[in-house]
Amino acid sequence: MVRTITTALGAWFQKSQRSLPWRGVGDPYAIWLSEVMLQQTRVATVIPYWNRFIQQFPDPAALAEAPLDEVLEMWAGLGYYSRGRNLHAAAKQIVELHHGSFPRDPQQIRQLPGIGEYTTAAICSIAFDEPLAVIDGNVERVLCRYLCLDGDHRKGAARTLLREAAEAALDRSHPGDHNQAMMDLGRTTCTPRSPDCRACPLASGCGAYASGDPTRWPLPKVRRANEEQWWATAVVVTRQEVLLWPNCGELLNGHMGTPMVRLDGPDGDAKFELLRLFKTLAIDAPELIGHADRFQHSITHRKLQVSPLVYRWNRSIPEGVKLLPFDAAHRVPALHRKAIDATKELLLETTS
Ligand code: SF4
Structure with missing residues (x-):
């Protein structure tokens, strides 16, 4: 039954x-970057990041040579x-174990940090025409609906059925196009x-569509239920810059x-805890x-309430600490950027 997917999907992909x-570059490194970036992130967001990355780090050796904080x-x-972090570690491994060339063997690719079954199948099918079926969330949804697959497709018999269906539907002459088409369709x-x-x-062959309730x-x-946590952060500033510590x-x-x-909770003593933190630094x-x-910030299942305390720095800059101009806050993760934005507002209020 799933064989009907193969031809219908092939024609659709050619057209749309x-x-x-x-796409069409055939470079496993470039495909790997795109696949890693696309996990949990929209295509439109990924495109400019991918372009910048490829320009800055055109091959695994360039990525491996760059300091981790530059990559982050x-x-x-x-x-x-x-x-x-895994991209960087995997690039180092490619240089050390494979002389800088992206490996072709699925077993070797699977052993690189951060690369699981899904990414291996995507790279191998798109770059090397290996007949490996990709199963990501989009493919799961399409197949579960097409087959009206009841039960939890993440485990047990339903999982086996889904895998068998993905393998059976795979266009073995064009596995890369087929996998991309399945993901695009989802x-x-x-x-x-x-x-x-x-x-x-x-x-025409979809069970979920026929049911009227796809x-x-x-x-x-x-x-998983969200866990609320309370944190404090020390935003230490000079006149124009913020001090950034490694491993913050x-x-x-x-x-x-x-x-x-x-902090212990909403009433935790931010000032006291940050004093202790300065000692450890x-x-x-x-x-x-x-x-x-x-401000509020979410990281996976954690909802953070973060209190930024702002400090003035007028000594020499400690070793390992970097200075970030206030207008370059976009270069740090959103959690720190929000702390810097809140600081800018406080400084504006105190100087006006
Ligand atoms: S549920 Fe609708 S969109 Fe999804 S595979 Fe079936 S027909 Fe296509």
Whole structure:
């Protein structure tokens, strides 16, 4: 039954595929970058990031040579920073173990940091025409609906059925195009809340469409409850700049940022906890200018309430600390950018 998907989808993709900068290049490194960036992020957001990355780091060797904080600075705004860290670690591994050439063997690709089954199948099929079926959230949705697959497709018998269907539907002569078509269809037509079944090339064989209630599939994921947390951050400033420390706390480990400390709760003593944090950074506490407005920030299942305390720095800059001009806050992760934005407002109020 799923074989009917193959031809219908092939014709649709030829007609309607989007022109994207990483399409048709055949370079596994470029495809890998795009696949990692596209996880949890929209295509329109990814395009400028991908262009900048490829220009700055045109191959694995260039990426491996760059300092991690430079890579993370380029990543700022894409979120899920572990992906940026893994890209860097994988590039180093490609240089060390494969002389800088992206490996062709799926087993070797799978062993690179941050590369799972999905990314391996995407790179191998698109760059090397390997007949490996990609299964991401978009493909799962299309197949669950097409087959009216009941039960939780993430485990057990339903998972096996879904995998078998993905393999059976795969166009083995054009696996790269097929996989991209499946993902595109899920992204653009068979969307989670409002599938455009009338425009779908699979409509004639789709069980969910025939049922009249296509969004009944797939079984929704049980969402983890959000945990509320309270944090304080020290925004230490000179006249024009903010001091950024490396490893500024457990939240965005590996980034340069404003040091952060977790509080007991909404009434936690931010000033006291930051004084303790300064001690661990081996510096005397700078002069406190004031409390900027508390802001909210979400990281996966955590909802953070962050209190920025603003300090004046008029000593020499400690080793390992970087200076960031106030107008370059876009270069740091959103969490730190919000702290800097709140600080700018406080400074404007105190000087006006
Ligand atoms: S017909 Fe509708 S439900 Fe079925 S695959 Fe196409 S868009 Fe999805």
